[in-house]
Amino acid sequence: MKIYSPEQMRKADEATMQTHQISSSQLMEHAATQIFNLLHQRLQGAPIPIHVFCGLGNNGGDGLVISRLLQEHGYHVKTYIVNFSDNRSALFLEKYDRLKSVSKEWPIQLKCEEDFPEIRKEDMVIDAIFGIGLNRPIVPWVTSLIKHINNSRCFTLSVDVPSGLYSNKAPDDREGVIYASVTVTFQLPKLVFFLPETGQYTQELEVIDIGLDRNFIMSTPGVAELISKNEVLALYRPRHKFAHKGSYGHSLLIGGSYGKIGSVQLATKACLRSGAGLVTAYLPECGYDSLQTSVPEAMVITDEEDDYLTKITLEKHYNAIGIGVGMGTAEKTIAAFADFLGSNKSPLVIDADAINMIGIAPELLENIPPKTVFTPHPKELQHLIGTWKDDFEKLEKTKEFSSKYDCVVVIKGANTITVYKEDLYVNTSGNPGMATAGSGDVLTGVIIGMISQGYDPVTAAVFGVYLHGSAGDIALQQRGYQGLIAGDIIEHIGHSFIELFKAPPQPQQQAQT
Structure with a gap:
């Protein structure tokens, strides 16, 4: 609409x-x-x-x-x-x-x-x-x-x-x-x-x-598009009978540091749940055991450093890469991030500490690939566009930033707004129960998974944001606002796909007397 x-x-x-x-x-x-x-x-x-x-x-x-x-x-x-x-x-x-x-x-x-x-x-x-x-x-x-x-x-x-x-x-x-x-x-x-x-x-x-x-x-x-079930259903690409895991891409999640491996676990699992064919997590040595145990469907690559990432060496091409969740901003990690951006050619989703590192070293923006997706919360958004006097100026500054760097910006909030240049997509799914630790990591994983399957980054962001919110709405019915956690959102991503194809309930007719 x-x-x-x-x-x-x-x-x-x-x-x-x-x-x-x-x-x-x-x-x-x-x-x-x-x-x-x-x-x-x-x-x-x-x-x-x-x-x-x-x-x-x-x-x-x-x-x-x-x-x-x-x-x-x-x-x-x-x-x-x-x-x-x-x-x-x-x-x-x-x-x-x-x-x-x-x-x-x-x-x-x-x-x-x-x-x-x-x-x-x-x-x-x-x-x-x-x-x-x-x-x-x-x-x-x-x-x-x-x-x-x-x-x-x-x-x-x-x-x-x-x-x-x-x-x-x-x-x-x-x-x-x-x-x-x-x-x-x-x-x-x-x-x-x-x-x-x-x-x-x-x-x-x-x-x-x-x-x-x-x-x-x-x-x-x-001036904007309101995204609800009807708009998202038109974006859906059905799976082919003879498809295999290679048909839906190989995603890479880069992040984690000592005490923050859970964010990579959440993003990795969400990426798989959203439909990526293969998913690999790249993280410090300290996260190896927990990642292999918590997400057995994923592959794992580790840095030689135990507590945080100091080097990002990729030996193959990935269909989509997400970077930043739980990553920290250690000096060597910033250097590794800079080296990675200088060589990467894959579609990219940048979140959390990767955005914070850009705040520390803004020159990193010069090496992002076209249509890179940023997923900031309000404080992280300031690292990209500076401060704003009100929400309207925030949107104008975000549009300017998006146009300058040819990137997609997902402004997370009650009605998450996806911005690509002059285009605004206002989401309608989601609820206050999703204001919980790790919810943003889940969203990052979903968007990476959508890009991996071949969706254009703008479409992947719009579609992913809606699915993420819809999964939260379905989980809410079982958990309530206070009881909902990020893992519940992941567990209902599949249900959010099913919900797309459900017909709306028909009003009951009163019996004639």
């Missing part, structure tokens, strides 16, 4: 109106009616006091239509106009007049903090103050209104986006944004829902189809 910018959404609206010969007023009616239908289906006429807060633009116009429809269906509604400016959109004025023509109780004008209504925890708020186009600081008293709504702790539905969110930067006041119980957004999701700084303002997201022109959406690239 595509993710559009505000400008792209406006163009989609224009294309829809032109192609389907409808007015902007009709499009607004249809969109707002879809939200009303969702509410009406869930509320079923419940006598809940509903407060509808409307701004002065088109988002406020949506709110006015929703308020009118709620009143027409017998709900107890109070409508408030958040009067922060003398400017009003034409659609707002049209919907305002129509609401007044049918309402027994005209909208209440809010102009300062003294006008704020009482909102009880048992009430409901519909937030239609600002839409996706917010591009300037909010008037202070309106920020206070937003905080007043949040402090009520009532159920809050935001129209399109929670009010107070910008589309291209973090909020000016982190408390001056609606904390929405649910956000109902139009046609396509927005990037703000998936970034750590801005995604926290929506507990539940509903994307509703408002009938925007399909041809425009199909032909117009978004």
